[in-house]
Ligand SMILES: Nc1ncnc2c1ncn2[C@@H]1O[C@H](COP(=O)(O)OP(=O)(O)OP(=O)(O)O)[C@@H](O)[C@H]1O
């Protein structure tokens with residue numbers, strides 16, 4: 001069973017990858033020239049006070065010991081407390097997670113719903129006006145700086161036209177929190193005006209985030225369809241008079257998506273890095289903005305927490321992609 | 335070098351690629367000739383607060399910023415920063431990643447495996463996040479941005495070259511070179527490297543675009559060159575406080591980033607079509 | 622015998638970077654009902670192009686049909702809309718056995734799915750004019766017809782000597798051998814109960830040992846079911862074994878056509894003679910035909926074979942030779958055909 005073997009070997013690397021990630025982040029964070037304890041203790045602290053705090057926080061021990069105790073904490077789900085807010089990092093992240101997920105899912109939804117059909121159409125009409133226009137759009141989508149696009153969208157839709165909120169996830173009170181996903185929560189509450197408000201806040205960040213991902217999906221789908229459409233089995237199906245729309249949207253698409261699926265990892269990376277910057281511009285209370293804030297404040301326990309989370313997500317997504325790939329491509333299970 | 339002449343000719347014939355190459359050439363010229371081309375070269379470091387936030391007109395074609403400096407002039411000088419960062423960061427990443435990937439791919443077995451795992455770990459974090467962390471740790475300066483970018487970018491190259499080396503290594507001509515007693519270094523440099531160079535060249539072009547975007551994001555977050563350096567990302571960040579009145583403030587730098595990145599992407603696409611026929615943009619001949 | 626398919630003066634070209642390649646230049650070909658017709662010629666002479674023209678699946682953006690007609694059962698297929706051709710003719714009255722049984726199955730669907738898809742659209746039990754013809758993605762497959770079709774499939778798999786059909790239907794293409802796949806292709810070509818099967822070099826991709834079995838199978842099933850076959854090959858030996866009649870093509874023109882026994886007994890066209898001479902001899906040596914296959918963008922004028930022909934005269938260079946009937950069913954296009962020594 002190649003499939004099982006593949007999944008097991010991937011799983012076996014899961015923990016070492018996270019451990020390695022922790023080591024790298026830990027090392028990077030600990031070569032900080034500024035002393036976090038000194039900052040934390042405040043301007044007027046005496047040398048003794050600083051030392052006492054250092055001992056209290058465990059920063060006096062040698063680095064390997066600190067690393068080990070960090071590992072022990074992480075293994076028990078304890079990411080430590082922020083040196084600024086003194087709040088549990090795991091809790092803060094858990095609290096902010098739905099905002100990021102909602103934004104990311106919205107972006108994935110938009111990029112798939114638009115990206116795949118557009119990719120297929122431009123492959124079918126290759127070198128037509130439509131294909132050329134779409135190519136300009138995708139090339140642009142991959143070249144534009146997301147923070148700039150975000151600002152220009154804010155300028156146009158929020159400031160000039162005033163049809164979308166400037167930033168934030170919600171104005172005033174949101175729907176009663178059940179899942180933390182505001183779309184879901186407002187549906188549960190049956191509050192349609194609230195749903196509209198939530199969606200209007202979501203629109204600009206989601207579009208900004210979706211653009212490069214959609215462009216990537218369009219390009220891969222187009223290339224995949226072009227590859228497949230020239231294959232012998234499409235010629236055979238045409239020669240046997242199978243309806244063309246069926247050939248394209250059932251058979252060709254299925255084959256083309258296999259190569260697109262292998263790119264989900266890449267697209268996910270695009271979304272993750274996009275979220276970091278876009279959440280900052282839109283004051284979106286998610287993990288990306290949290291990471292930038294933590295980094296700018298040298299709150300390195302928080303940075304480590306976030307990076308670890310991102311890395312774990314990334315590894316999991318890639319694992320899922322591998323599994324998905326073996327499921328949809330029978331040839332991979334030889 | 336007839337082959338290269340042919341490549342050049344094909345490049346120039348494709349309109350999109352030609353456009354990309356022209357944009358990049360303009361960027362380089364702008365960077366070199368910034369002092370000559372700028373209408374107000376002294377504006378980069380001098381302030382004229384009386385002149386601040388002027389919309390574009392016949393004097394300041396792209397308007398002025400919050401310090402009253404001419405945005406066009408700052409933009410032209412900013413091209414120097416952009417191109418320096420991109421060239422050195424990508425250059426370093428390539429210089430580090432390529433040899434590692436080459437050696438790991440050539441010797442294979444566990445060192446190769448280990449290397450791939452290490453680069454997996456690096457690649458498991460979005461480059462922006464790691465680069466922000468490193469840049470912040472080291473303090474805002476151009477050098478540190480470059481360091482952060484190349485430190486997070488080399489694993490990509492190691493991985494690429496590793497895979498390419500593995501696929502070329504079993505070709506007959508490589509095996510025969512080994513059989514003829516060529517030293518490993520000789521095989522790697524004289525036989526394998528030339529054969530994977532097209533993949534490297536294609537990715538370099540696209541990588542330049544990506545690196546410029548990441549560098550701009552770092553600048554936007556305040557981690558790039560400290561003010562008053564005319565860094566494009568920082569210029570956009572500065573403009574946020576003056577919206578919606580000073581609409582022109584962010585327009586020019588944003589478009590500049592867009593154009594330059596697009597230039598590298600178009601060139602990369604064109605190079606890929608010509609050098610790397612395996613991943614063609616166009617289809618075959620059966621329709 | 623009744624004429625089933627008649628290709629008349631078919632002329633078409635492909636747009637290429639170098640210009641228009643005149644791939645078919647006034648080709649004629651007739652097949653009677655139930656006849657196995659061999660279409661023989663060197664690689665690149667246009668056999669596949671002719672087959673694809675009949676099926677209406679020429680490369681869309683490159684092919685340019687300049688003239689001629691393809692009359693099938695009295696109707697000119699070139700006058701059909703692509704949709705009508707796909708719906709009423711392709712896969713129904715005319716089916717196809719491809720050259721490449723490896724690539725012609727979709728790798729990510731099971732054999733069963735692919736066969737049943739063909740049955741869904743092309744089964745003889747299907748009633749035409751159903752609304753689902755206009756919405757193929759939604760069209761249902763009535764369970765009752767499906768069951769009956771499935772029985773036909775199983776019976777036919779047995780006829781092409783594929784044991785354990787149920788198991789085969791559950792497999793993916795890569796889990797089968799080339800010979801098994803080509804047997805499936807033959808079965809799929811016969812399932813719609815067509816009048817004509819176009820088999821484009823159906824054995825070139827296969828092992829020599831399997832080739833003979835597949836050829837025998839095609840021949841036998843075609844006879845049993847009274848199906849006509851257009852069989853392309855560049856191998857005269859194969860044509861000799863299974864064809865009722867042979868048409869030879871050279872550079873996009875048919876040059877000689879005759880019933881198989883006549884053809885091998887009294888070849889009249891100089892090119893046919895050279896083809897026969899180039900058959901592998903017993904010692905395995907192949908005597909190639911001197912000269913090159915002509916450039917189709919700027920083909921030689923007159924008889925396209927004249928640069929390689931020893932009998933060529935001034936007439937051959939200036940005009941295209943007309944078809945001449947030597948015997949009933951034996952026609953040749955040559956100014957100076959080889960006459961059997963009296
Ligand atoms: N899509 C196309 N575009 C341009 N030229 C084409 C195309 N398809 C085929 N040709 C050319 O048309 C000519 C006839 O090709 P065809 O495939 O019909 O030959 P064939 O007799 O089937 O050869 P083979 O025995 O190799 O299969 C060849 O010269 C080929 O190069």
Ligand code: SF4
Pocket residue numbers: 890891892924925926927928930931932933934937942954955956957958
């Ligand atoms: S027509 Fe002339 S050139 Fe053509 S085959 Fe006959 S003799 Fe040869």
Ligand SMILES: [Mg+2]
Pocket residue numbers: 668669670821822
């Ligand atoms: Mg052919």
